Amino acid sequence: MGKGFFSTLLMGVALLSAAAVVTADAPEDDDGLHPLRTHSIYMPYIDQDLQNRWFDFGGDTIINTNKHIRLTSDAPSQTGYLWSRLPITASNFQIDFEFKVEGKGDGLFGDGFGVWLTKERVEMGPVFGNRDNFEGLGIFFDTYANSRQAHSFPFVMAMLGDGRTSYDGAHDGLANKIGSCEVDFRGKTVPTKGRIIYHRESGRLILKTQTKAWDQWEDCFDLSDVKLPQLAYLGFTSVTGEVHDNHDIISVTTSTITKGNFAARKSNNNTPPPQKKTGVMWYLKFLAACGVFVALVMAFKMSKGNNDMKRF
Template sequence: MGKSVFSRLLRGLTLLATTTVVVVSAVGDEDGVHPLRTHSIYMPYIDQDLQNRWFDFGGDALINTNKHVRLTSDIPSQTGYLWSRLPLTSSSFQIEFEFKVEGKGDGLYGDGFAVWLTKERAMMGPVFGNKDEFEGLGIFFDTYANSRQSHSFPYVMAMMGDGKTSYDSAHDGASNKLAGCESDFRGKLVPTKGRITYHRDSGYLNLKIQTRGWDEWDECFTLTNIKLPTISYLGFTSVTGEVHDNHDIISVTTSTLSGKADSPFQKINNTPPPQKKTGVMWYLKFLAACAVFVALVMAFKMSKGSNDMKRF
């Protein structure tokens, strides 16, 4: 009998732990971040048919199922791409991508890679491996200077294409630049990442980059009054010429965002103020700990009582 009671208590504790996890998860979802599987990709990247359900890769791109999607290798004259098969139609979203750029080149290396949110997809060309005169957003992670610039390289730059304007390749996009920042993302020992946050209603677009340490994000730029095409495909492309590098995409995590970027805090973090969230989380954890402690004490007493009865 004691064993039966003890088993029921164990089942109760399991249910309590599960409920606690669900409640805490619900609180953690206050910020309205919902993963979007159709625009996310991780290891092993491909299925048994050597394809991915949601992404196409092509050109010189190579798949290492244990490491990365290599857009271009550290050899001359390569072009590779990774493009979503479906358009990203959410009005507010966040894209976090881990990448790695490295190679044998000590002084000369290039050319870089680009992230795209454009009306057209998978059309190879001269702009970091994508077509010129594109319509939508291009963010260029440029590692090679084609001309003298006032900033150092690597450099990250944003351009909005109208479908008619060419990228100013000779001057590293100087005449196209909306915003940009210097970022030492090449050949790092820590994971290098980018995070794009977009809210269509306010036209807000922000890019942060992680290069110094885990979860240490540096703001690259914030744009306002940006309107992406209603139907935008997510893409990653790269190109090498006489200079070259390995350009790898390790993972892409896209999430839809509910709510609006209507305050400075929400615009940057897309979360409620930390004091409120931390307080609720602490309270729930405290209640859960108390409940588990009481249940363990009761289980011990019942088990002891059952053993006493057996000895009697």
């Protein structure tokens, strides 16, 4: 057998190795997230009618089409809101929201803002700008301590309202807390974000925050048996009193999650799960191997033919 055969053989082996590497490292086609346009909002936030098709805003909220939705400004006695017009009907979903809290106050500032998934919507009140006795979930990004606490501020906590229980504002929600963490999210130079993940069947509720570096997510809380209303509206509200800050919402991205990918998203670490070698990958490897085998057979026949001609 001639040099041509061995050259073809070496090329075939190289192609087979390359195909194996590519198929083994290929990522999944579907990451399990499907954007939900009805519950997402980005710059410039408003259309030609100075409204948004999917969200209502009001109170003291100011829209800066190039920067943010300012729920409250760095001034006393303000209340602002941003509410989805439609409820979230998906069973499993993820909400990523970028926000910014800052102001001129050095020692005294507040009060913070609330993120809501509730049966009611657009009802202003004393709980971070929303009504009291709400039904559903409230997550409070609190920057001001109303009483002496064992934890530091800023502080993030979640409350599950039943429509009858009041928020314990005098004690910063101590009696209502179902999950919490200390997060220094005020006045940061990096984009500050929150990520809510919910799985209705198990009642799994996860909150992650990004406050230290881009795409560096840290766990805040991971809860089970959290039952949200079947039809829950998404809202962002804020209130200021004698203490105040700018409370801005920069973007909201809501996505539905396929059930099979939820386990990976509830992981307690930030390392992506290893890619599994799916049936598609093995099929691609099989096709690559078949192609190389056919090439080797053809090369062998050509080489044999050339040798026969030489002997003739």
